[in-house]
Amino acid sequence: MKKFVVRRIGYSVLSLLLLSLTIFFFVRVTGDPAVLLAEPGASAEDLRIIREQFGLDRPLWIQYGAFMENLLKGDFGKSFYYRTPVLELYLSRLPHSLLLAGAAMVFSLLIGIPTGIIAAVRVNRWWDSIGKVFALLGLSLPSFWVGLLLILFFSVYLEWLPSSGAGTAWHVIMPAFALGWYFAAAHMRLTRSSMLEVLGSEYVKLARLKGLPEALVIAKHAFKNALIPVLTLAGINLVIMVNVAVVVETVFAWPGVGRLLFEGISFRDFPVVQATVILGGAMIIVVNLVVDILYAVIDPRIRLER
Amino acid sequence: MTRPLLEVEDLRTYYFGDRGRRVTKAVDGVSLTLAAGETLGIVGESGSGKTTLALSLLRLLPPAARIVGGAIRFEGEDLLTKSDGEMRRIRGKRIAMILQDPMASLNPLFTVGDQVAEPIRVHEGADRRAARERARELLRSVKIAAPELRVREYPHQMSGGMRQRIVGAIAISCDPRLLIADEPTTSLDLTIQAQYLGLLRELQRRHRLTLIFVTHNLGIVARMCDRVAVMYAGRVVETGPTKAIFDAAAHPYTKALIESIPKLSGARGRLTAIDGQPPDPAALPAGCAFHPRCPKVFERCRQEAPPELPAGEAHAARCWLLPPA
Ligand SMILES: Nc1ncnc2c1ncn2[C@@H]1O[C@H](COP(=O)(O)OP(=O)(O)O)[C@@H](O)[C@H]1O
Ligand code: SF4
Ligand SMILES: [Mg+2]
Numbered sequence: 001m002k003k004f005v006v007r008r009i010g011y012s013v014l015s016l017l018l019l020s021l022t023i024f025f026f027v028r029v030t031g032d033p034a035v036l037l038a039e040p041g042a043s044a045e046d047l048r049i050i051r052e053q054f055g056l057d058r059p060l061w062i063q064y065g066a067f068m069e070n071l072l073k074g075d076f077g078k079s080f081y082y083r084t085p086v087l088e089l090y091l092s093r094l095p096h097s098l099l100l101a102g103a104a105m106v107f108s109l110l111i112g113i114p115t116g117i118i119a120a121v122r123v124n125r126w127w128d129s130i131g132k133v134f135a136l137l138g139l140s141l142p143s144f145w146v147g148l149l150l151i152l153f154f155s156v157y158l159e160w161l162p163s164s165g166a167g168t169a170w171h172v173i174m175p176a177f178a179l180g181w182y183f184a185a186a187h188m189r190l191t192r193s194s195m196l197e198v199l200g201s202e203y204v205k206l207a208r209l210k211g212l213p214e215a216l217v218i219a220k221h222a223f224k225n226a227l228i229p230v231l232t233l234a235g236i237n238l239v240i241m242v243n244v245a246v247v248v249e250t251v252f253a254w255p256g257v258g259r260l261l262f263e264g265i266s267f268r269d270f271p272v273v274q275a276t277v278i279l280g281g282a283m284i285i286v287v288n289l290v291v292d293i294l295y296a297v298i299d300p301r302i303r304l305e306r
Numbered sequence: 307m308t309r310p311l312l313e314v315e316d317l318r319t320y321y322f323g324d325r326g327r328r329v330t331k332a333v334d335g336v337s338l339t340l341a342a343g344e345t346l347g348i349v350g351e352s353g354s355g356k357t358t359l360a361l362s363l364l365r366l367l368p369p370a371a372r373i374v375g376g377a378i379r380f381e382g383e384d385l386l387t388k389s390d391g392e393m394r395r396i397r398g399k400r401i402a403m404i405l406q407d408p409m410a411s412l413n414p415l416f417t418v419g420d421q422v423a424e425p426i427r428v429h430e431g432a433d434r435r436a437a438r439e440r441a442r443e444l445l446r447s448v449k450i451a452a453p454e455l456r457v458r459e460y461p462h463q464m465s466g467g468m469r470q471r472i473v474g475a476i477a478i479s480c481d482p483r484l485l486i487a488d489e490p491t492t493s494l495d496l497t498i499q500a501q502y503l504g505l506l507r508e509l510q511r512r513h514r515l516t517l518i519f520v521t522h523n524l525g526i527v528a529r530m531c532d533r534v535a536v537m538y539a540g541r542v543v544e545t546g547p548t549k550a551i552f553d554a555a556a557h558p559y560t561k562a563l564i565e566s567i568p569k570l571s572g573a574r575g576r577l578t579a580i581d582g583q584p585p586d587p588a589a590l591p592a593g594c595a596f597h598p599r600c601p602k603v604f605e606r607c608r609q610e611a612p613p614e615l616p617a618g619e620a621h622a623a624r625c626w627l628l629p630p631a
Contacts, residue, residue: 202410210425211398
């Protein structure tokens with residue numbers, strides 16, 4: 001168990017290191033930020049001064065070394081564009097992302113769990129088939145496309161909902177729907193398979209042998225057990241939602257960390273891009289680590305391994 | 307003679323797989339009669355259709371299975387024409403069943419007290435408090451110590467033997483007329499097994515239960531049952547009083563089963579020592595299904611399936627060796 005945890009933490013640290021390395025060099029391939037930061041018609045000398053100011057004139061590996069040194073002290077650097085510490089910027093955007101992810105999660109569970117249960121209870125009937133089509137659509141339709149359709153219908157055609165920005169409850173509806181769509185399908189699929197497994201269990205058979213009404217068998221004996229893996233997945237997905245909302249936040253101009261990343265890329269604001277990618281990656285890696293360790297604690301086959 | 311408690315007539319339960327192209331005749335023309343208070347043992351190798359038969363009586367089959375023919379009469383009522391709601395009121399109330407695996411048959415997320423009280427609440431409309439009180443009594447009657455503490459515990463806090471007794475308490479909670487026990491002791495170790503069988507006998511006496519005891523252990527049958535039905539490939543190949551079966555088995559399969567009981571510890575006999583493979587019920591041999599493994603096989607066995615022929619007082623078998631009726 002100890003060995004497992006140590007090894008698992010080692011892998012996590014290694015993944016983070018690789019991620020930081022990759023994003024550091026990749027972001028520098030996107031072009032020269034000085035061109036975007038300087039006044040229009042700036043001279044070569046002006047550009048050189050800007051590069052020098054941000055340390056971009058030094059050799060790449062020296063830049064990486066300085067970056068990593070600061071990172072270990074918890075300093076992500078300053079934004080080229082806003083000239084404020086990136087971490088502050090990130091933390092000011094995070095609540096918006098959490099709100100959006102929370103709303104998308106509620107939506108995905110409200111859709112995914114009941115449809116998954118119906119599909120399992122009516123397995124291989126037409127309800128189940130509709131569910132399968134829905135799951136396929138949910139998993140394959142890109143979120144920007146769903147987002148644009150929503151805007152076209154509810155903002156442009158019906159004029160019911162604001163197409164962009166944040167502030168009121170109305171603003172969160174469409175982005176939450178666009179972001180939650182994929183996860184609703186994923187949660188439905190897992191609810192269905194988990195429910196099917198539980199419905200075939202001996203304790204459900206015994207519940208039926210007792211003469212309990214079928215509704216009670218499903219709502220009490222099957223549902224609670226089937227929910228455990230779904231809620232585990234939902235916990236992981238919540239963290240993922242915070243960090244993969246780039247496209248949705250951009251389409252709806254939602255001021256979260258996803259949009260911050262998009263802005264960072266458009267302005268070649270290297271510190272912003274590095275910070276959002278590394279922090280997002282770290283969140284996902286940590287959540288996976290915690291879940292793996294929790295599973296190991298539950299599963300004696302892993303727990304007892306030395 | 308009074309009306310039997312249970313009459314099963316030419317019951318057929320098939321599994322349909324592969325969109326109906328694969329048919330497994332798990333129960334294929336079974337007839338049984340059971341008088342009130344009697345104990346019937348159903349024996350046979352694994353896969354002979356015992357569980358399918360038991361579940362058919364309660365009409366609680368897996369989705370792939372369907373009862374395609376026959377009749378089941380319980381206390382004079384035809385169970386096959388009952389609605390789902392009527393069947394539900396029979397299950398757990400008038401016919402109860404004990405499943406094989408005590409570890410898996412209790413729900414891990416609810417307390418033992420809750421699970422024992424459930425049938426009482428559903429069938430008798432008892433309120434929570436009264437049902438709790440009955441649950442404590444039931445646990446006491448299956449010899450669980452400190453029931454007032456145990457009712458609040460969860461299944462994982464108890465041993466396998468205790469869980470099996472809790473499943474027993476659930477089965478008798480509404481005073482059923484008929485109790486079906488499907489290999490109730492297979493997963494228990496030997497001393498616990500013996501204790502549990504003793505408990506079942508005591509419950510049977512106290513509640514005047516009629517018992518169907520499904521097992522592949524002939525030693526248990528000899529101790530527990532008044533009558534035996536031997537199943538092979540979905541059919542009852544021999545049936546009769548326990549003594550007659552053990553003294554003068556008529557069917558070669560039954561004889562092989564009895565010979566396979568280890569002589570020293572009768573209670574241990576497992577049906578594994580018969581030569582040849584158990585048949586695949588999805589592709590049964592023509593004629594007598596036992597003929598590929600039968601030491602006495604002759605020409606007619608390969609062509610025609612034997613009918614049930616009398617072999618003594620209330621004793622019959624499906625074998626061509628018996629003289630025609
Ligand atoms: N859910 C199922 N689907 C298809 N076939 C089944 C299913 N359950 C049992 N069978 C088949 O029915 C036959 C009888 O099984 P079962 O009643 O469990 O026998 P036993 O209880 O005597 O071991 C077996 O050959 C098995 O393959
Ligand atoms: S009918 Fe023939 S094959 Fe079948 S049990 Fe009797 S002797 Fe054996
Ligand atoms: Mg069985």
